[in-house]
Every structure is written in C-alpha cells, then in structure tokens.
Amino acid sequence: GQNIDQPTEMTATEGAIVQINCTYQTSGFNGLFWYQQHAGEAPTFLSYNVLDGLEEKGRFSSFLSRSKGYSYLLLKELQMKDSASYLCAVKDSNYQLIWGAGTKLIIKP
C-alpha cells in the first residue's frame, strides 16, 4: 500500500527553527509537495521537490532524499503566524497526490 508518515503535532518557540519530517512509501514518485493549512482554510502551496537536495525559499526550506523516501520542511525564524498544519504529499506513478495526515505546528511565545 501507499503511505505517508509525518508527526501528528509539534511545538516550537517563536524565533526558533523547526524541522518537520515526512517519510513515504508510494508506487512510483513524481514529486513531493509541502502545503500549509491554517484552521478553517484551504491548503496553500509551500514547496515542491522532485530531485534530491535542498530547496530554499525565504524562511522555508524543503529537503528530499528519494533513496531514503524522506523529506523535511525546515522553518526558520518562526513567527506566531506559522502556527498551522503542514501537509506532506507525494505524486505517485499515476500522478495522483497521496496525502499525509498533516503535522500541527504550535508556536509558543
């Protein structure tokens, strides 16, 4: 079967750095996505990785290792507005998105 694993909840302090991990087992791989979702709102796109390595975009970075079936989302200089759920999703061989259950990130002052 296909599976995406990420921690259910994480807590971090404002101004700090947090890393949210995602491991996957899918039938084929055509890219990995990270989305941010605030409560009551639709997901918004954060990043896309299809090749191994680190993609940096401002305070957010995403890393991928295809051989390990592993990705992480790194958030720097955390702000209170970063409190949200972070969803990892993998596009499989049929180009269908397989979604993780999401990681709820709680930022404390």
Place this chain on the structure above:
Amino acid sequence: GAVVSQHPSRVICKSGTSVKIECRSLDFQATTMFWYRQFPKQSLMLMATSNEGSKATYEQGVEKDKFLINHASLTLSTLTVTSAHPEDSSFYICSAQGLAGDSYEQYFGPGTRLTVT
C-alpha cells in the same frame, strides 16, 4: 499565479435537500479537478477526480450517486451533495491541475463549509 474559486464559501441546508458547490479555475484551463472533504482536525480526504468531458473517478467508499460531479468545461466543475444529512457536514475543497500529468502543484480553492441541520 493560478486562481481557483469556489462558491458558495458557506452553506447551511436542511436535511434531505441538495446542495451544489461550484469550482472554477479563473486564469487557466483545468484538465483535471479534484474534490476533497475534510472533517475537523483531520487531513484531506480525496473524494473524486474529474477530467473535463468524462465521468469522475470516485475513491473507495464515496457514493457516486450521492456526490454528483460534473466537469463540463475546462474551467468549471460542480459537486452536488444530494439528499444531504448531518453527517455530510464538512469542509469541501476543490483543486485544479493544468496539463495532464503536470508535475507541478494543484491549485486549491478556498473551500466550502457545508452545515446540514
């Protein structure tokens, strides 16, 4: 960037009635649209995938006669919840994808919160 709209954003209906939700891609042609449902504190659950001009593909456990999906044009897909019941109350989100097999992102609509009383 690509914009997807949904209408209505919120709807309250009585049990037994039907509700139609529209999803539009405003500045691009969406060959594929996806309908998701999300219950409180849970992740997205894909309900169905629709390609323009063809029948939708429903995920296991989703009743196709209850959740009618129409993708009549490259910019519009509709989801009709027929004979709605309180357990259908949820956050319904559509997303749209451009080219078939596009490796890039799905663009999400803002979601529709359905409450069935």
